[in-house]
Amino acid sequence: MSSELPQELVDQVIDHLWDDFVSLAACSLTCHAWLPSSRTHLFRHVDLDSPSACFRFQQLLKTSPKIAPFVRKVRVRSYSLSQKPPALGYEEIMWESHVPRLLSRLPRLTDLNISSLNWGTLHLTAVHGGAFLSRLGSVKRLTLADVHFETSAQVRSMLAAASNLEELYFDRVYWNNSSACVPLNAPVCQMPRICTSLLQSPFVPTSRDTGGRRLQELMLRSGSPSDLVIDWLLGTGEVRLRKLHVSWRDRRNAKALCALLIASGPHLKHLHMELTNGVAGLMQNEMQLGLLTSLRYVHFDGLILSDCGDWITTMVAQLTSPYLNQMEISLLARWTDDLCMLDWNKLDAALSRGCFVGVVVTLNVNLAIYRANKEEDARMIVELGLPEFQKLGTLLVKCS
Structure with missing residues (x-):
């Protein structure tokens, strides 16, 4: 034609x-x-979510190898954390072991999403494990959700191999044992030996490390190895995060988040922090949001009245970015009267500074389901509590 x-x-x-x-x-x-x-x-996006999908793609690459450069995104969903259906044969049960070999044949892979996987089912041998880790060097967006590792060394070796990451998302990532890990500057040619030796070298970043320096967006959801990821990121040199979304529950490592915010400094533009009251209280004296001079958007989430009021006011008072255009505060209140325990005069004073001129501030008030709680009453308390700010910016109150 x-x-x-x-x-x-x-x-x-x-x-x-x-x-x-x-x-x-x-x-x-x-x-x-x-x-x-x-x-x-x-072939831009390939889903490997069953034995049949894996074997079809394997056969396709075998008969038409020219399609490999067209694959940019792969989503691997194994369900290996749940019991395998007894009707599957041995080869079908072990289908995840074919995934590393398939991924290593995709030269332009940039987006990898792995979910519901036990890392051990990949069976990373010296040869195929090294090729798989080498391929991670081209990945720019990595998502791990409900992934179970045997050791923390496996997590760090993966991060070390993904030297060009721009976006990283961790959601419910676990491991059984903590262990030492490979140096971040280990050359690709050493990856097979690293896989075989279970990464016996200590984690010692050097001036040649590049992993993490390209990272611009990081999401750490609850249940993820937050401190491990932050230690890796801080150890790779200058932090250039532009977007950070964290859900933090670990009181023991609250300072790690503060260190990451300080290191991000003027690069960070989007910040979403979901904290418990206990973690927020520990971070109150360590947080330095005034260093985030390029912030455009900030969201404080997960806080429960009435004992988080001082923390909210302190954090808002620290904000100084002249580029700020939107802020959200999400609160959970058992009773409508709990809102009255927040010092609205101090919060109004913090919001009435020059950096909040023209800013849209949204207060999300989540009330417990009691007949005595009225959304109209909660909205009135908030609106009457911030009279000066409403002369400078826009106040949105959402109650549910």
């Missing part, structure tokens, strides 16, 4: 079909000129 249309125009038309896989498949069979653009979208 010949076409009088310029190839650039054909490519743009096919690009509009990026999420229509039936049409893309038809376009790929139309003519040779339409094949590259169609493949770009057909």
